[in-house]
Amino acid sequence: MSTPASALPKGRQFNKLVSNPVLEDYSLRYAPSSFRTWSEFAVASTALGGIAYLADQAIGGSLAVQFGFANAFWGILAAALIIFLTGIPIAYYSAKYNVDVDLLTRGAGFGYLGSTITSIIYASFTFIFFALEGSIMAQAFEIYFGIPLPVGYALASLIIIPLVVFGMTLLSKLQVWTQPIWLTLLFAPLIAVLIGDHQALADWTSFAGKSTSGASFNPLLFGAAAGVALSLIAQIGEQADYLRFMPAQRKGHSWKWWLAVMLAGPGWVILGASKQLMGSLFASVAVANGTTLDKANEPIQMYISGFHYIFGHAGVALTVATFFVILSQIKINVTNAYSGSLSWSNFFSRTLHSHPGRVVWIFFNVGISLTLMEANMFSVLGKILGFYSNVAVAWIGAVVADLVINKPLLKLSPSYLEFKRAHLYNFNPVGFGAMVIASAISIMAFFGFFGAYAQAFSAFIALGVAFVLSPIIALATQGKYYISRDPHYHAGTHHDAVNCSVCGFEYEPADMACCPFHEGPICSLCCSLDSACHDVCKTESVAANGVPLNALPERCG
Structure with missing residues (x-):
């Protein structure tokens, strides 16, 4: 069973480097x-x-x-x-x-x-x-x-x-x-x-x-x-x-x-x-x-x-x-x-x-x-960049396919960008799977497994495979692995600024999630750094302290 939130020290303490927005530049945040x-x-x-x-x-x-x-x-x-x-x-x-x-x-x-x-x-x-x-x-x-x-x-x-x-x-x-x-x-x-x-x-x-x-x-x-x-x-x-x-x-x-x-x-x-x-x-x-x-x-x-x-x-x-x-x-x-x-x-x-x-x-x-x-x-230089391009192109190809096909055309990917741990599955086979498969095929081509032409055009293979596989996997999974739970705060809603119940700082709602473990709003960084919650917010039943998930929006303001 997860450690009760009441047993945790109240108020996450960040060091001065993280707390200073001039130095930190919201590096992990919206x-x-x-x-x-x-x-x-x-x-x-x-x-x-x-x-x-x-x-x-x-x-x-x-x-x-x-x-x-x-x-x-x-x-x-x-x-x-x-x-x-x-x-x-x-x-x-x-x-x-x-x-x-x-x-x-x-x-x-x-x-x-x-x-x-x-x-x-x-x-x-x-x-x-x-x-x-x-x-x-x-x-x-x-x-x-x-x-x-x-x-x-x-x-x-x-x-x-x-x-x-x-x-x-x-x-x-x-x-x-x-x-x-x-x-x-x-x-x-x-x-x-x-x-x-x-x-x-x-x-x-x-x-x-x-x-x-x-x-x-x-x-x-x-x-x-x-x-x-x-x-x-x-x-x-x-x-x-x-x-x-x-x-x-x-x-x-x-x-x-x-x-x-x-x-x-x-x-x-x-x-x-x-x-x-x-x-x-x-x-x-x-x-x-x-x-x-x-x-x-x-x-x-x-x-x-x-x-x-x-x-x-x-x-x-x-x-x-x-x-x-x-x-x-x-x-x-x-x-x-x-x-x-x-x-x-x-x-x-x-x-x-x-x-x-x-x-x-x-x-x-x-x-x-x-x-x-x-x-x-x-x-x-040429050898390093030639090899690197296979993986980089596969990554960008999978991302672009999601943004231009899966979101606006297939509508299997959310219309907005969700980046918070509390609302995402750990792995989504749509982009991740497309990138891994495309990278593996193109790297094999780069090392000559499929002949001279495939070797010369391995980066193009990476782009094509990633771009095609992403919507195929999205259709096969029907977009099931994009959102792990219905978000209360996301980029498509408008609220006033909210204080994080963990670190106490105030953030805009796009950077916040509703946390059943801490029984209140939590900023995306505190959510990322939490190792005790074990992603309880993504369960179908009851939160760690007996708070029903459907009651959370009220607690989050």
Whole structure:
């Protein structure tokens, strides 16, 4: 029998990191309207500032070097189209219901514990790309300051931590203030190359890289290139971390809301794909200016060559290129560290019923990234991203299928997003099952079990299988595993703010559930952290202290 609520210590005590909303940023919660004080433009600008990374250039350069221009070009465009289309529903639901991608995944067919695996997938994205961006910064440190790479890796990691501790409050200011400088330095060398080198475009379109057939289109090389580029599909998760702070739509100004959501959500890939193409161009420019093929995918080498067209002096070009690389990497790695801290918070709160605070997981995420850097992951970039994309694409494919088919068309998934433990089954076979099956099939394809074409197009297989399986499983189960009990508080109802009966803090109703174990309202975080209740609220009979479930709404106000 469960421990009576009366025997529990009254009032959960959170440490100062968790109790401080400026540091914590509602990392495991719905973002309340009282905290969403930024304008649509400020949120969108912060979200777009978070994609100021040079990994796009590194990926584009790597694809051009490995597969040649034709295959890299079409692979990048194909991946960008898929990423844009899948990003639209995720961005909309995240901004409308003010939840991050983990909470969104819970309510989009994965269940309360089923989405923990996606937390790891997303956390992997953040620390893989933190390591990639940190490696790029360390390469700039080595060339300009003569700092050895292992020391540069540590330095590139440590300087991020104090910037990301203060969450959205500081990040919004950092991204907005640095945006004009960054945009100028991003496009100036491109314009200078196109004006100053009339041979650059011809060299680019004929660039074969290391491939003997890379100068012409090859479907196998195209599929492999698109698969690597598709690893960036999980970037929508980082965009959602900002989009959850989007203010509510205002009557007569809904166009501003939609424009901001589209730009900050799927719109990131327009700039992202442009930067990948820019990277492939700069790789060929760098090679034409004497850089070896092995170094041509390093952004610092690309921009030394690019800025040389502007300044004509090697020392000045190196200085400006180094400044640009460091600025870009700071702008993106604060986002990687921030988003990683949110994802790890979600994972450990559910598996260990403990939440020491988002700030603690910043150090954890950065530590994993530093380990990858020291292992020289940049040298095997394509292989890591090619493998990762299979799982990431399967996850996003299953989520999108639920949002665009199971909710509006089949109406088997709730029309709103339910993310609270008290109202969800631990596992929902619709999204979770579709993702696991799609991942298994695509990974087997990636390792060559189904032949060369399936290997090259494994990421596409992951997307197709997940997208088709999700509605099939929803129909087979008739949506039985979405909602474990009828919620009293959910995103579709309107109440005044409510005090949590466990921690005593006041939260908006969208973040609250009715708890029979504690005989009153409970916030989503206290609900997640409770290890004594044993999910008694989901039983069909009587609550732990003899309170009938149908009497709970009265006790919850």
